[in-house]
Amino acid sequence: MSENEFNQFSGQSGQPESAGGQGSQANVPPVQPDMQQGQPQQTPVYGYYAQQPNMQQTTGGQQEPSFGEAPREQKKKRKFPKVLVSAVAGIVAGGLLTAFVIMPAVTGANLPVQQLPTKEEQTQEQGTGEAPSLGGEAQGIRNTQNPAVEIAENISGSVVGITAYNKQLVSGQEPVEQALDAGTGFVISEAEGYILTNNHVIADGNLIKVTTPDGQEHIAEKVGGDSSSDIAVIKVENLGIKAVPIGDSDSVKAGELAVAIGNVRGETFNNSVTVGHVSIAQKEIALDGNKMQMIQTDAAINAGNSGGPLVGEDGKVIGVNTAKKYYSGMDANGNLLTSEGVGYAIPINKAIDTAQQLIENGSIPRAGIGITYSLISDVDARLWDTPRGALVVDVTAGGPADQAGLQQNDVITEIDGVDLTAGADMPVLSQKEVGEKVTAKVWREGQEYSVEFTLADMNNIG
Structure with missing residues (x-):
């Protein structure tokens, strides 16, 4: 098969279906019958993709003015004392107020009811309409012979753990919080508290919690997410953590030092550091018709690293680590082959550009x-x-x-x-x-x- 890491063909031989089987259907792919329509998979996993869901069951064909009064003679105007005029005005105003406020309740008329915003409207409202400057100042690397130690010390304080929960309200009981996915994020704006992460880490949760390096837990607000680029931005007010320095991913070259920082397996290994090199500066990956240029690295990227920073030898972030299921091919028997030492990161230039748009608009x-x-x-x-x-x-x-x-x-x-x-x-x-x-x-x-x-x-x- 091709060198694309997604090759997952099973090697089945192409024999036509027998009459009366699935092949007898006219022009729509047969589907598996054991799953209701549109039912999503429930099993939470680390990384970008869950297991392949069963298909929906289909059957055969393709889815598919009143008039005014006559004018009256004008009468001479009478002058009333100002006090009386004010009193009458007050009575009239009170009567009008009563008519507008009380009468609907008495007569049973319906007041306008505010409609709940749709999911799309909620997403759009999450944007702030502002584009703050993202990224912090870089600290100089003194030990250029072994910069990984200083890189870890300088960046780790800006790296946080992220856990997405499904919070359910049960009548008569305390709310139930079920953890769905866990990953990593890093602060990109100290003043506003913006945190950059992978979209797949938070996409399914209605409650997002952030754990800082000192062990403090905070509830985060989702600013916006983009599934195509797998980038999301969340926000924690008054977090008080400095932003990471942002590098230039366009200038990255194969062979350069690469340091990955993240929470492997959630918070089990908080702020773990793995060190390697850039294997391929621009590796083309195809996702749903979108060609994405990724940074390939041999620094270990494990479940829970998703959304963490990949840092270059100058101490600046060059990518967003993305743990996904990639396969290098198949053996002679059709078995999938996985590759050790092959990790991917979204180039930081692309990630920051997407983050700016999410902050401004809430979605793309x-x-x-x-x-x-x-x-x-x-x-x-x-x-x-x-x-x-x-x-x-x-x-x-x-x-x-x-x-x-x-x-x-x-x-x-x-x-x-x-x-x-x-x-x-x-x-x-x-x-x-x-x-x-x-x-x-x-x-x-x-x-x-x-x-x-x-x-x-x-x-x-x-």
């Missing part, structure tokens, strides 16, 4: 279908007896692809008019409008199906 709408894919090369297609195209590695629960019946190991051969069998790359769906429809052709075990997707905002699914 991203249209997509909700898949992770790996392009199949010509060599791999011949080896595994499949067409060329985009191999579906993962399907986001509740997303357009999930609703349309796509499964892991399906091959998208054409989408939005782009023929992928000729070696073309996936079109950039994020540039389209949310709600727009996109058609595709999907190959599954020797049979081709037609599918239609309704693009959704990736920030609201998964």
Whole structure:
């Protein structure tokens, strides 16, 4: 298969379905029957992706003025004492107030009811409309022969632990808080208390708690998150922690020192430090049609490191560590191969730009279908007896692809008019409008199906 780390093809042979089986359906991929429509997976995991959910069950076809009075003769005006005029005015005003305030309650008229804001409106309201200066001052590195110790000492005080909870209110009982995911974050604005982290760390929680290096726990406010770039910003008022210095990820080169700091396995190993080097300065990763340039490092990135800083040899943050499920390929028997010493970080230039937009607006709408894919090369297609195209590695629960019946190991051969069998790359769906429809052709075990997707905002699914 290709060198893309997402290659997860199972190596099934392409035999057509027998008559009356799944292959007999006209033009929609068959789906698994053991899961209700749109039901998300419940098992919390560290990292970006949960296990592959079962598909929804489908059946056959494609989802799819009054008039005024006559003028009266004017009468001569009478002059009344000012005191009497004031008294009458007061009585009239009181009567009007009574009419407006009391009468509706007496007569049973309905007062205007304020509508609850939608999820999208709440997200938009979270933005502050301001773009503060992000990042702090860097401290000089004295021991250039072994800078890792000073880097850890200078940066660790700005690194925090983050835990997302599902808080449920039970009648007659104390609120129940269930931990969903745990990761790391780092302060990017001391004055405002903004903290940068991975979106997948906090996406599913309705309660977010931050633990500072001194063990103090704080409740954080979600400013905004973007699932496509996997960047989120949260805020803790009066946190009083200095911001990390921000580096330039565009100038990073392979072979440079890289120091990762984070809370491995949640708070079990608080502020753990791993040291390595930049393996590849710009590694292209494809997520839901979005090509992302990542920094690859051999500094150990483990579950819980997600959202922590990757620091360069000058003591400035060059990336946001992202723990995800990546696979280097398959062995001769079709077993997945994982790679030790392969970690990824979102370049800090991209992360800070996204953070600025989240602080200003609360969200960044991203249209997509909700898949992770790996392009199949010509060599791999011949080896595994499949067409060329985009191999579906993962399907986001509740997303357009999930609703349309796509499964892991399906091959998208054409989408939005782009023929992928000729070696073309996936079109950039994020540039389209949310709600727009996109058609595709999907190959599954020797049979081709037609599918239609309704693009959704990736920030609201998964």
